[in-house]
Amino acid sequence: MAHQHLRPVKSHNILISSGGRRVALANCFRGALKDRAVGGFLATIDSGTTAPLSFCTDHAWHVPRCTAPGFTDAVLDLCIRHSINLVVPTIDTELPGYARDRERFAHHGITVCVSDPRTVAIACDKIATHAWIVANGFPTVRQGSVLDVVNSPTDWRFPLIAKPAAGSASIGVRTITSVADLQPLARAEAPYIVQEMARGREFTINVYVDRFSRCIAAVPHWRFEVRAGEVSKGVTVKDLELIDLGRRIAEALPGAYGALNIQCFADHDDGPKVIEINARFGGGYPLAHQAGARFTDWLLDELEGTTLTPLEDWTDDLAMLRYDEAVFVPGSQIRA
Numbered sequence: 001m002a003h004q005h006l007r008p009v010k011s012h013n014i015l016i017s018s019g020g021r022r023v024a025l026a027n028c029f030r031g032a033l034k035d036r037a038v039g040g041f042l043a044t045i046d047s048g049t050t051a052p053l054s055f056c057t058d059h060a061w062h063v064p065r066c067t068a069p070g071f072t073d074a075v076l077d078l079c080i081r082h083s084i085n086l087v088v089p090t091i092d093t094e095l096p097g098y099a100r101d102r103e104r105f106a107h108h109g110i111t112v113c114v115s116d117p118r119t120v121a122i123a124c125d126k127i128a129t130h131a132w133i134v135a136n137g138f139p140t141v142r143q144g145s146v147l148d149v150v151n152s153p154t155d156w157r158f159p160l161i162a163k164p165a166a167g168s169a170s171i172g173v174r175t176i177t178s179v180a181d182l183q184p185l186a187r188a189e190a191p192y193i194v195q196e197m198a199r200g201r202e203f204t205i206n207v208y209v210d211r212f213s214r215c216i217a218a219v220p221h222w223r224f225e226v227r228a229g230e231v232s233k234g235v236t237v238k239d240l241e242l243i244d245l246g247r248r249i250a251e252a253l254p255g256a257y258g259a260l261n262i263q264c265f266a267d268h269d270d271g272p273k274v275i276e277i278n279a280r281f282g283g284g285y286p287l288a289h290q291a292g293a294r295f296t297d298w299l300l301d302e303l304e305g306t307t308l309t310p311l312e313d314w315t316d317d318l319a320m321l322r323y324d325e326a327v328f329v330p331g332s333q334i335r336a
Contacts, residue, residue: 010038012032012038012040012086012300013043013083013084014033014088015045015086015088016029016042016045017044017045017090018066018091019046019054019057025090025281025286026042026056027286028285028289029042029088031297032294032299036300043057043059045075045078047062047063047064048062050334055329063075063078066091066097076104076108079105080108080110085109085111085303086111086113086299086303087113089112092124092278092279092280095280096121098114116255116256122254122277123260123278124166125166126166133274133277138245139271139273140274141195141273141275144193145192145193146182156194156196157196157197158177160196161173162193163195164193167190171229172192173229176194195275200266200270201267202223202263203237203265204220204223204261205218205245205246205264206218206260206261206287206293207247208258208260209258209260210298211257211302215246215251216298217314219243219293220237220242221235221287229283230283232322233321234287236288236314237316238317242266246262249274249277258295259282259295260278262274263276281295287318290318290320291314291318292313
């Protein structure tokens with residue numbers, strides 16, 4: 001990969017960007033560090049003081065919001081000063097900046113776990129995602145603009161799903177039962193897309209793409225309970241059609257790298273329909289990790305120059321049942 005400049009590894013100092021509540025992901029990285037001869041530390045950055053992960057890592061720093069000018073400059077400066085060699089983005093809004101500047105980080109021996117800007121642009125815009133899926137012949141649902149439906153309502157099968165074109169984590173998603181429901185969206189500041197509802201069960205396919213653009217693993221799980229857009233209960237499913245679909249999408253994306261996830265619905269009669277692509281670790285990644293697809297270990301292996309072997313033998317029918325946990329800190333340390 002053009003952005004992957006391998007150098008001798010003295011330690012694995014890992015920075016989880018916009019860490020927020022991603023304590024489970026941090027624990028996966030902590031496990032990956034545990035048995036490494038070179039050692040290292042785990043750090044996080046966030047724009048606020050109330051992110052739980054900030055109190056669960058070895059180091060935590062505050063930086064500007066990821067959409068602010070100078071965000072990647074501030075992160076690069078931190079990485080250089082603290083000898084960090086791996087940056088792991090976790091939210092969609094920071095991906096474009098990291099993708100754009102990943103070569104600047106690489107010049108200093110810092111790998112950013114982010115795909116080529118082309119793949120990030122595809123994944124971060126649902127209009128671009130749908131166009132790419134259709135152009136590459138992958139199965140998906142019908143999609144259009146709000147005006148497409150308003151102008152020709154009889155051409156669409158209600159109910160529909162409306163989403164912000166640049167949204168994530170199910171924020172702003174709503175069910176549309178009539179044209180009247182679309183009127184407020186037609187006047188919304190941010191553009192919305194409208195999709196026909198896919199049938200069947202909802203799945204995430206967690207995929208890992210190595211530095212040679214090979215899909216090392218594709219692990220589907222059924223999302224049988226979702227809370228705030230993130231899976232709260234799921235179970236791994238060794239569905240060969242979904243595995244093949246995830247692998248083909250991962251390897252077709254231009255310059256994909258590291259952890260990505262593909263959202264789809266699958267129905268016995270209709271087959272799978274891809275609805276979203278996320279170019280980052282998904283909230284349900286810990287389930288794939290526990291099943292044996294240890295993306296966090298593979299990132300460190302690749303930093304050490306190891307060529308990965310594709311994984312087929314991961315645990316099927318493994319359920320994840322998530323629950324809330326709390327971090328208790330002095331109130332003086334936060335600004336709510």
